[in-house]
Amino acid sequence: MANLPKATLSVLISLTLLSFFPATLSFPRLRSSRFLGKFSSFNNKGSLGAPPYRYETRYFDQNLDHFSFSDLPKFRQRYLINTEHWAGPDQLGPIFFYCGNEGDIEWFAANTGFVWEFAPRFRAMVIFPEHRYYGESMPYGSHEEAYKNASTLAHLTAEQALADFAVLITELKKNLSAQACPVVLFGGSYGGMLAAWMRLKYPHIAIGALASSAPILQFEDIVPPGTFYDIVSNGFRRESISCFNTIKDSWDVIESEGQKSNGLANLTETFRFCKKLESTDDLSNWLSDAYSYLAMANYPYPADFLMPLPGNPIKEVCRKIDNSPNGTSILQRIFEGVSVYYNYTGNAGCFNLDDDPHGMNGWNWQACTEMVMPTSSSRNTSMFPPYDYNYTSEEQWCLENYHVKPRPTWITTEFGGHGFKKALETFGSNIIFSNGLLDPWSGGSVLEDISETIVALVTEKGAHHLDLRSATTGDPDWLVEQRAAEVKLIKGWLDKYHGRKRTAFDM
């Protein structure tokens, strides 16, 4: 089997760029590779090509530690900015501010067409700031230095990132004499969590937030730990029970095949890996990743979000799994299925496994410090190998691999979680939590209205922050309506702000 041709390599590389919210895949046999966020710290410039939207790239010197006065070097935060359509300070032109997540900000800018497309209508400025420790926004001057050890990574936290955003907006507005201009926050996935938290923590800085696919309740015991994999599994079961069962049965087949003397070689051949498999865990992980990402990217139209995929890709995967000729082995069926994900273009000759799963990367660090999201796989409802969540072993893993002890209750202490609705029904305003129920992250998100102005927009057939993507001709009506509802709410915030402001000026 030959290695991948060059064109296909870029497809695989693009997987390494996936900067959407990473699943915390954690199975006992897959311990070493449970976080997928490791992909997100790589620079994507090579594969992105020309950016689809126009912006200037600028840099801003940030304090590494906003909450203490340690004598640390500043770092350069990158941000993308477009003021072409901005109404300017005199007319209180709005500022659309995307809360950058765990990856290169240009990738998010390219995949958040919604913000770019609606900004001109609002005569809004657009800003995409990069999250510290990702892309080019590296403390200590380089990725290598920033990711050197637990001490250099210490300041990679959500609160510091939010403070970066707060300082950046405040300074930018001051420089533009735009202090009175309203800021609207946007974010998807982890960026959506940041957008919601930012509105709650910095109401004086932003008048509202659209938080798309933001699983801010995926902590501690707020939602059942099996939620994520149950939703992925349901995505397959709703297409076909036999597809679900084939996948569910496949793990034991893989396991027993692996125990045969020639087993790993056979599996390597069946799944067309470029290099020989070293363990069945690597294969199981590779498959689990595919299923999870398929669920997130289960969009109603063909898209090239993580990988080039057909519309409703899970339907396609299950079609392949179910419709193989009689006598096709279960492993061959599985291979045909995941090829929809890994090789939809048909160009891949063989497949490479992920890079070193032990490599230091941003999301792994975050998951080993603050972002402790309990994850399990239920024997009854999940098609994945069963796994009971065990905090102690997670902690052990983090101590061994990152020399850091997680603080599993910190996020809910800092941002709330338990009793979220009760706390906010008489506090706060202007947040939209948008979710598609096909998205496995929807299980940890806010799915019901909290108050009149903190609202949930839920679509039955949406997947991971689909609403933030650019409009396409393939958009179903419900998606068009969802975006229209979001625009209407944002317009309402702005009208109210401008109205009050004008009244204030009249006084």
Next chain:
Amino acid sequence: MANLPKATLSVLISLTLLSFFPATLSFPRLRSSRFLGKFSSFNNKGSLGAPPYRYETRYFDQNLDHFSFSDLPKFRQRYLINTEHWAGPDQLGPIFFYCGNEGDIEWFAANTGFVWEFAPRFRAMVIFPEHRYYGESMPYGSHEEAYKNASTLAHLTAEQALADFAVLITELKKNLSAQACPVVLFGGSYGGMLAAWMRLKYPHIAIGALASSAPILQFEDIVPPGTFYDIVSNGFRRESISCFNTIKDSWDVIESEGQKSNGLANLTETFRFCKKLESTDDLSNWLSDAYSYLAMANYPYPADFLMPLPGNPIKEVCRKIDNSPNGTSILQRIFEGVSVYYNYTGNAGCFNLDDDPHGMNGWNWQACTEMVMPTSSSRNTSMFPPYDYNYTSEEQWCLENYHVKPRPTWITTEFGGHGFKKALETFGSNIIFSNGLLDPWSGGSVLEDISETIVALVTEKGAHHLDLRSATTGDPDWLVEQRAAEVKLIKGWLDKYHGRKRTAFDM
């Protein structure tokens, strides 16, 4: 002149305990002693005597850095707790939580009778946690180690203190199975700022806050920098214009006296200092401190808050200044006046100046990092020596003395300030900003209602967080009414919380 007798020493020592909000006195000639918070880091156990209220003293291990994962040692936070009257978790008994300020928590507990006196009526638990780096709550094991240098002091910030409070409450509630019990925050002065900020930043942790004398707007250019000294000055002018003028004229007299060959010796004798004055600045500072503290403690009844004082002490000071026999020199009049402050008991034989004004202390550090409150003294409206605020020289002073660079715009970025009302009129709820207009800190406080539930209670004749003190027989009607209004509002928050909670339980 003999040194002070022992009994009087304790009076002077008690000044070193004053842990209410320190004035940022800053005159060009008084540069070295511009922050008074230096008193507040001393332990007051010796002078406090038996605490007037009953509580247990407990300790809690806190992370030194909540917002980063640096490998720092934990520290023991002290807190005082009383559960005698608590209704318990089943009845959702409230928790009254005082946000400890920049000093020994036992001193605040002793001077915040309001919380203790109303807790039984609400069947509330009472908790007084100590602020990090004050009292016994010392990082690195001791005051000496914690205050060693800029690096050890780095984590003395308001945000870290708020996070301490949040973690402490959350853990305490968990241990008591009291997660659903409502928390009400209290705080006076800097503690009032913390209470208001805590309600805004941690709405999921506390249902409301009584923030007394909390100058959260005393930053940057939100209020005029002359506000503080103008209010102090007005406190004297309203008693007597001649008193105001005598004080205003005295600075030049002191200055020219000091330039005479025997001047400092003469001044030392006139003001009865135990040791010879080294400069007129020391004297001016000593006098300015007295006037400022007199304004803060200008209570309507005799009290022993900072020093033993008569009711309406400024009236008494001015009576002394104005009514000295004909021919009494201006300096002698001034001395008679401030003796009301420094020696009301009449026991002092001579006076000691403050301790080393360069000594590291908590509030000085905070004022040189986050708490940058511009202060000036107007030639026209202030009775103090004129002084224009100059940030550059403040920064220079901090760099030289504490090796730290202030971040003068950080507090307003983190907590808001400009457009405070606009930001919160449709966001947040349940905060009482109480202020007395005699209090010089009222000028930087919230004096008008922000919304229906973020309200201002203003009394014309109140001084520094008078409402938080215990009830006395000398309380005027307006003070009784102010406290009743506060209790009614807090009861409203709790009733609403309990009502909603019961409804939730019924569902």
